[in-house]
Amino acid sequence: MVTDPQANRIIIFDTTLRDGEQSPGATMNLAEKLEIARALAELGVDVIEAGFPAASPGDFETVQRIAASNFGPVIAGLARCSAGDVAAAAKALEPAHKKRIHVFLATSAIHREHKLKMAKEEIVRRTIEGVRLACEHTDDVEFSPEDAARTELDFLAEVVEAAIGAGATTINIPDTVGYAVPAQMGAVIRYLKEHVSNINKAILSVHCHNDLGLAVANSIAAIEAGARQVECTINGIGERAGNCALEEIVMALKVRHDYFGFDTGINTPKLFRTSELVAGITGMRPQRNKAIVGKNAFAHEAGIHQHGVLQNAETYEIMKPQDVGQSHTEVVLGKHSGRHALRARLEEMGYQLSDEVLQKVFEEFKRLADKKKDIYDADLAALAKGQTESSSWAWELIALSANAGSGATPVAAVKLRHIDGHEVLEAASGDGPIESSFRAIERITGIELVLRDFQIRGVTVGKEAQGEAVIEVEYNGGLLRGRGISTDIIEASAKAFLSVVNKILAQGDAPNMPRPHAP
Helix, strand or coil, rough: CCCCCCCEEEEEEEECCHHHHCCCCCCCCCHHHHHHHHHHHHHHEEEEECCCCCCHHHHHHHHHHHHHHHCCCEEEEEEEEEEEHCCCCCCCCCCCCCCCEEEEEECCEEEEEEEEEECHHHHHHHHHHHHHHHHHCCEEEEEEEEEEHHCCHHHHHHEEEEEHHHHHCEEEECCCCCCCCCHHHHHHHHHHHHHHCCCCHHHHEEECCCCCHHHHHHHHHHHHHCCCCCEEHHCCCCCCCCCCCCHHHHHHHHHHHHHHEEEECHHHHHHHHHHHHHHHHCCCCCCCCCCCCCCCCECCHHHHHHHHHHCHHHCCCCHHHHHCCCCCCCCCCCCCCHHHHHHHHHHCCCCCCCCCHHHHHHHEEEEEEEEHHCCHHHHHHHHHHHHHHHHHCCEEEEEEEECCCCCCEEEEEEEEEEECCCEEEEEECCCHHHHHHHHHHHHHCCCCCCCEEEEECCCCCCCCEEEEEHHHHHHHEEEEEEEEECCCCCHHHHHHHHHHHHHHHHCCCCCCCCCCCCC
């Protein structure tokens, strides 16, 4: 547990606009980058890495415009350890009240041999020169030994000590290709703290990529070992599999403050809004099960979980959705949901149902959930209204099958259950499967109706939507309306027809009927 109040503050260095933009397909224009920079400032990040000024005129302009806006955080520009890159970064950052030049040079054997073609001595010399050039323009200089996680530890320590000696105030240790594992990342930080004589003159930072899905875990291991800055991106976007996700590292430290004892300056209720902004601009939406900001992060479908959350959210949620800017816990109704969740949602919608009616709605809900993936409030309203209306009806539709086709006579078989428990099965033919089902119902109930109007509409959206059938019929000189819903429009139509029959029976207007019998 950290006890020194100055030692437990983690600096959040956001590189969404630089490394994040390197995600394939995530290119942003200037206006979009300015909008994201403003959102990052409101979020409370400490450093915004606005771009790589020497990379292109567009990057230069972006860094310059963000620097001139002076949103509040330190504005950083990336540069290789070369005079041209450092000069470009310095020029772009001129308008900033708080600025940082971030210089880097690869140090691993594979980069030295195949990319740079430099000996170790040349790497050290270039590091010193690059840092000194940056120090001519600002006191805030960061140095990154690229691919540090695959660099020999003794050589890494040599380069880091040289960079600090040249004036670097932040030393960032990148796991450039996401190769490290947590124990190794922690060991690298501890080695530097133990073997670099001037390490206390610089802040240790870490920049982890997510190629093995370990970016957040590696960053936490580095923090525990002594790093005090984390480089990260919104939604974890970045090269290849991305970077350490800002929202995940921040909430890990916040939720488990009891364990880590570290704080950040992030205004966490703005996390979701910032995530949505970046996702909308880049077109890269987080997967549904993404931690913190994913659509399912605060959603529950399992009945046991729903019951627990409805009683006390802490049973299955370790943070409040409001802590990250989500509006509420979402109880997702699906085939795994239970009665408690269904009753709670219906009550929120204004339906107060008896236990008997609720049970019938629940049974219909389960049948519907087996047919369609997404259950909408409109679906629930239709179920509740239908069961409320039919709770005392004489006849209930149990089963229906219909056959029709070119050159074939349409036939429908309908099974109804009477309120006294008897079931009756009848078949009939007509001009189509819907009329055939109507005729079968007339045979069972003895009530003949004249259809005057017939309409079908979708209750909800999508190809699995429920259909609502609304009919108008004539009976004894009067007009009656009925409605029915189902994912099958033939079944919805039969239910609508049957609802009219039941209304007639409930009003006592039907002729005397023989006692229903089993076939």
